[in-house]
Amino acid sequence: MSKRVALVVGAADLGEAVAHRLVRDGCELILCDPHDPAPAAARITGAGAPVTTLCTPLDDPDDFRTALGTTLRDAGHDALDVLVYTLVSAEAFVPRPLATLTGPEWQRLAEDPIRYGLTVLQVAHEVLAPRRGRFVLVVPAVALEGAAELVPLATAAETLRALAKSAARRWAADGITVNIVTPDVFAYGAEHLRGTDVDRGEAVLPGPGTAADVADAMSLLLAPAAARLTGTTLIVDGGALMTP
Amino acid sequence: MTGHVALVTGAAAGLGKGIALALAAAGSTVVVTARRLAAGAEVVEAITARGGTGWATECDVTSAESVRAAIEATAARFGRLDAVVHNATSRRSSEPVDFERAGPQLWREHADVSLTGSFTVAHAAYPHLRESQGALLLLTSPAGMRGSANLSFYAGVKGAQRGFVKALAREWGPGGVRVNGLAPLAVTPALAAAFEADPTMESRIADKVPMRRVGDPETDIGAPAVFLCTAGSRYITGQTLIVNGGRDTFL
């Protein structure tokens, strides 16, 4: 039986943790980032598994379609079983009051990230359909509750969640599921946000959640037992929110 | 409500017009903004004919300068701004989207009005709302919460507004400015025309509504919009009120 092929978009800490987990779960991995995915890929390769990298802009679905197609072919794959989208820029976690943002800053912080996620979602269908694959969107839980001075991040995350649910509705008949994982911001390493509005101190499980914890929870959505789950949101916040 | 000044975007027709009429009936001075000044002026005539006070000014929400000019002109003319209702939505909102193939330009058309537009309107209104301890209200949709197979881009930008409302409400709360959403269902001119063309459409929609009818822009949607714009809701922020006869009960 051939190995499952997984694409992880976003090679920052959380994406790297997800990639590690998928490799441990036996996937052949492609790691994609508009900046350099090579250092993260090298750390995973160092742990014993070959990783294919794809460094490409995500502004335009046609360009991404072409770049991904070439990467898949070169790696000897015809389709994907798993696509996990984790991309969030470090800048998005820097608190900024809305009133202080210029139009171009709003575009860069809120709207460009939406464009990148939408690009990947748009191309995902054709690469996942042949193997009835699974898509997982990972966005910070600030999408669900909002937080002062993180309006662009909350807006972008909630937009992508709505787009992912729309994709879940569209693709269900093709056997593709789309689910969402929302970790708290600290799983992204945003320690500088401790004590700010986003830090409500409401997690009930002891200790801070890590990127590896998020990756483990994400992998539940890829298990055969999760076949009936689509459009759902798994909140990985140590029991802070507990709704709905 | 003497002295309450409210500005509505995309207010020449549909829900924007209904909300403008309802605000005026409740005593607000209503700034009716629209891309075409003449269309806005007609709504002001209707307001005046009923004894209310309104003023029309041009505003294309996809232009930051246009939004700023409309808001500054309002503040200059009336000396205050208490509520801003961002109601405008792209003309393409109800067009099905070929999600997998649609180009970046189509996304921009949706985003320019609802997403960039929400930022622009909020940004320009902030100094005035802060002074008046006022309220910002965004018209959103259950599609933004549930997703939509065919109206996927619309669902995306309406989801955007929900994240925006929650985060901005938390940010502006300490300054006493409120930010809420309203997710309606109501007959607009476009929907009325669709009902005309497809006689069973109205009942197909109404059958999914526990109250068995599609709302009226002024009486059903305008009234709760007035509530969210005025002092009766002064302790409500960061919420989205679903006003659709019980169609959605998941919140």
Ligand SMILES: NC(=O)c1ccc[n+]([C@@H]2O[C@H](COP(=O)([O-])OP(=O)(O)OC[C@H]3O[C@@H](n4cnc5c(N)ncnc54)[C@H](OP(=O)(O)O)[C@@H]3O)[C@@H](O)[C@H]2O)c1
């Ligand atoms: N009707 C419903 O049942 C329903 C359901 C869910 C949500 N909503 C929400 O409620 C709001 C109003 O909906 P509606 O049904 O009344 O929509 P509509 O009939 O399509 O009206 C949209 C209005 O927005 C204006 N507009 C479009 N682009 C603009 C721009 N760039 N600048 C300024 N104005 C612009 C249009 O004016 P022009 O004549 O200049 O194009 C029009 O008056 C929307 O935010 C919509 O998402 C409505």
